[in-house]
Amino acid sequence: MQNKVLFCATVDYHFKAFHLPYLKWFKEQGWEVHIAASGDLxxxxxxxxxxxxxxxxxxxxxxxxxxxxxxxxxxxxxxKIIHCHTPMGGVLTRVAARNARSRGTKVIYTAHGFHFCKGAPVINWLLYYPIEKVLSSFTDCLITINQEDYNLAKLHRFKAKSIKHVHGVGVDAENYKPAEESKKNSLRESLGYKPDDFLMFYAAEFNKNKNQKLLIQSLALIKDEVPNAKLLLAGKGIMLQECMELARTLKVDDIIHFLGFRNDIENLLKMSDIAVASSLREGLPVNIMEAMACGLPVVASQNRGHSELVEDEKNGYIISPHDSQKFALKILKIYQSNDLCKKMGLVSLSKVKKYSLSQIIAELVVIYSKYMVEDLNEAKSKHNRAYI
Known part of the structure; x- marks a missing residue:
C-alpha cells in the first residue's frame, strides 16, 4: 500500500503561500499527498x-x-505522517489523530509563532499556553521557527517527543534577489515611479497586529525632510479604510500608495530602497526574509520574529512598535546616507542565507526522513516478531 501524508491547516492558502516545495518533495519520494483545510483552491x-x-x-x-x-x-x-500548521489546524488535527498515533502515525506540528510570548497579553497566556502545553503530549515532533519559541517550549517542558528549531518556511532566492540598477529603474518606470523616488515597502494584511498606522504616522513626521518619499503598502484587510483615512488626516495620502492584493511582490521589493515592518507580533515573517534576499535594509518594530532577522544597526533597525518618532528618525538616517543603505543591504543578503528555501528543505527532510525510517524499522520489527 502506498505511503500517505496529510498536511492540515486552517485555510488552504497557507499551503499555496508557504508549503508547495514540501508537498512536491513528498510526491518525488513516491508518497500520496493529501490536504485538509478550509477553502477551494x-x-x-x-x-x-x-x-x-x-x-x-x-x-x-x-x-x-x-x-x-x-x-x-x-x-x-x-x-504514515501528518504535518499540521496554524493554531486551530494544529489543535484539531492533534486531537483528531490521537487514535492514529496509537497505530503508528507520526504527528508533526509547526508552530508559526506561539500566541503566548514575551510581551503578549495575559489573556494569550491564559488561553493558548495551556492548550499548546497539553497538546504537545499528542505530538511526535514540535517544530518552532524562531529561537524564542524553541527556548520557551524547552523551558516549559513541552511533552512532544522531539522539539526542533527550523529556520522558517524558506525564501526562494531564485525569485527574490537584488536587481541591477537598470532593472530597478525599469520596474519603477513601468509602475509610474521615478529613479530618484525613495521607496519604502511593506506587504501585510491590514489588521491590528500588522500596525500599519505606525508607518503612516512615522512618514508624516519626516515628509518635509524626505520630499521624494513614497510608502507602498500592499495588502487588504479590515483596517484598510481606517488607515487610508489616517493618511488623509495626516496629509500624507498623496505619498502613501495603497496597492491592494499583489502577486508581484518580488518586483515591488526589487525596485524599493528599504523595507519597513510594523507588526506587534510575528513568528518569523516571510516578508522580511524576502526583503533581505533582495538586498534591502529593514526598519522594523520590535518583536521576536523581527529581532531574529534584523540585527539592530547592522542590517537595519529595531524599534518599539509604539514609537513613531524614533521609527521616523531611523528611516531618515538611511535616507540621508546611500553608503549606509548599501552596507546594511549587503548584511541583509549575508544573514538571509540560512533562511533560504534550499536550506529549509534540507532541515525538514532530516525530520521527515527520521519518521520514514522509523516506520520502516517498525515494520521490519513486527515482521521479525511474527517468526519468533
Whole structure:
C-alpha cells in the first residue's frame, strides 16, 4: 500500500503561500499527498484535497464539525505522517489523530509563532499556553521557527517527543534577489515611479497586529525632510479604510500608495530602497526574509520574529512598535546616507542565507526522513516478531 501524508491547516492558502516545495518533495519520494483545510483552491502536488470548515476562532461552533470530519479522514486513510500548521489546524488535527498515533502515525506540528510570548497579553497566556502545553503530549515532533519559541517550549517542558528549531518556511532566492540598477529603474518606470523616488515597502494584511498606522504616522513626521518619499503598502484587510483615512488626516495620502492584493511582490521589493515592518507580533515573517534576499535594509518594530532577522544597526533597525518618532528618525538616517543603505543591504543578503528555501528543505527532510525510517524499522520489527 502506498505511503500517505496529510498536511492540515486552517485555510488552504497557507499551503499555496508557504508549503508547495514540501508537498512536491513528498510526491518525488513516491508518497500520496493529501490536504485538509478550509477553502477551494486547487493546489499542485496534491492527490486528494478535503475542504473542511476549520475556523480561526477557537470558540466557533463549526470547529466541532471540522473536528469530526478530520477524525473520519484520518481514521479512514491510515496516514504514515501528518504535518499540521496554524493554531486551530494544529489543535484539531492533534486531537483528531490521537487514535492514529496509537497505530503508528507520526504527528508533526509547526508552530508559526506561539500566541503566548514575551510581551503578549495575559489573556494569550491564559488561553493558548495551556492548550499548546497539553497538546504537545499528542505530538511526535514540535517544530518552532524562531529561537524564542524553541527556548520557551524547552523551558516549559513541552511533552512532544522531539522539539526542533527550523529556520522558517524558506525564501526562494531564485525569485527574490537584488536587481541591477537598470532593472530597478525599469520596474519603477513601468509602475509610474521615478529613479530618484525613495521607496519604502511593506506587504501585510491590514489588521491590528500588522500596525500599519505606525508607518503612516512615522512618514508624516519626516515628509518635509524626505520630499521624494513614497510608502507602498500592499495588502487588504479590515483596517484598510481606517488607515487610508489616517493618511488623509495626516496629509500624507498623496505619498502613501495603497496597492491592494499583489502577486508581484518580488518586483515591488526589487525596485524599493528599504523595507519597513510594523507588526506587534510575528513568528518569523516571510516578508522580511524576502526583503533581505533582495538586498534591502529593514526598519522594523520590535518583536521576536523581527529581532531574529534584523540585527539592530547592522542590517537595519529595531524599534518599539509604539514609537513613531524614533521609527521616523531611523528611516531618515538611511535616507540621508546611500553608503549606509548599501552596507546594511549587503548584511541583509549575508544573514538571509540560512533562511533560504534550499536550506529549509534540507532541515525538514532530516525530520521527515527520521519518521520514514522509523516506520520502516517498525515494520521490519513486527515482521521479525511474527517468526519468533
Amino acid at each position: 486547487k493546489l499542485p502536488y496534491v492527490d486528494k484535497k478535503y475542504s473542511i470548515p476549520i475556523q480561526r476562532s477557537p470558540f466557533h461552533t463549526m470547529n466541532l464539525k471540522a473536528y469530526k470530519e478530520l477524525k473520519g479522514i484520518i481514521d479512514e486513510n491510515q496516514y
